[in-house]
Amino acid sequence: MLQFFSFKGTINFLGHAIPVSCISAILVLSSLASIATKGINWGLDFTGGTVVELSFTQVVDLAQIRSGLTSDETDGSVVQHFGSSRDVLIRLPVKQGVKSDIQVAQVMSIATSLDPSVVQKRVEFVGPQVGKQLAEQGGLAVLAALICILIYVSFRFEWRLAVGAVTALAHDVIVTLGVFSVFQLDFDLTVLAGLLTVVGYSLNDTIVVFDRIRENFLKLRKNTPIDVVNISITQTMSRTIITTGTTLIVVIALFLKGGTMIHGFATALLMGIFVGTFSSIYVASLLAIKLGINREHMMPVEVEKEGADQNTLTP
Incomplete structure (x- = not known):
């Protein structure tokens, strides 16, 4: 039986990685199957x-x-x-x-x-031609955002973490689209804006976790990578709960009282907050572990100064 706490009060998140990863894979595959068979219920913004x-x-x-x-x-x-x-x-x-x-x-x-x-x-x-262009440009906007995020996180942290972050964002986008496809909810420009907002929200949560992972890799030299990730997620959990809770209060208010015009936007955000918090822990961090992230990858690159190895001549 998996232990919920690993050591010293640290929650053993990655100890439940296998069953949670199966759930995540089912959600993604189900979403892709629904999008392939039922498609997206495009609004008039896209169909004209x-x-x-x-x-x-x-x-x-x-x-x-x-x-x-x-x-x-x-x-x-x-x-x-x-x-x-x-x-x-x-x-x-x-x-x-x-x-x-x-x-x-x-x-x-x-x-x-x-x-x-x-x-x-x-x-x-x-016009239908304008709607088609909006659909193409919206898809390119999401793709460009993911590519730019991949480049940024690669420079900011490490490529293994970057792959985990972008995979988590793609997971969030696919699952959110799957919900709109399964229930045939109207997908218009406000929903597209909500989808891009979900990408930004999920990335912010992932960056906070990654930043703590990098700090702990440098501090905790004797711990395994799995222990470091569990400690990092546990340390940032209070921040995640507070941020998610306050955001949910606003989004639920928009969902219930915001009116029909922003109902799709609020629905996309509501789904994205739950899925994004989940993916930051069990998709981004887990994939970085599977790619072999360790302390050596987090060490800053030492730059040798010119003339540092030369002996000083005395008169």
Whole structure:
């Protein structure tokens, strides 16, 4: 049976590495399988379409609006509240051979039948080509972020730690995308922003752990690499709990009370915080151990000064 504490009150995190790694592998493989089979439910920001924002003078029933948007021109529309129960946001998909003006006219016809004083506050159109470019650029943004992080951590620490950090970030991104794929949640630009925020949040947590690992490798000369990593994670655990807890308070508030427009953003952050904290311990640090990180790799490079080995001549 694995011991929960290794020595002197240090939590034996890596003692549970095998079962936790299996869980992590299952999550990643399940996410990849869902993305390959079900795909991502791209929002209108990526697929293109028309967005109409309406302001009613009284509370409106969304079901009545949806029942009127069943024609060939408006089928597949997304209707949701925007801020309050009197403000409505309607997303109309691109239809072959149908102009957006016709779609907007049908929306206004339905809206005025429910409330003659309805106000059309905003109409925006995103072409399918623009949406495709946004999807490509969003994917490149995530890829570029991971490459830059790999380079930075390699210079800042050591390449074995860099590989662990980038693998942990890729793990977080894949699992978060898998959740959106499994539940077919709408993936728009706000979710992409949340995904990039998850990368930054998880990296910050990983860097804190790595910095303590490097310090302890130089201090604890007689301990094994596994012991050093366990000690380092235990020492930073109080900081992780406080940071994660305070962040969760804000994110949960956004998730419950933030409104529909940032619901996807809050969902991505909520998933990313849990997965990112988990991966900093059991993905990044464990992979560095598997790659053979040790004290010699953490030692600073000694630079010989010119003329240091020359004898001083006395007159």
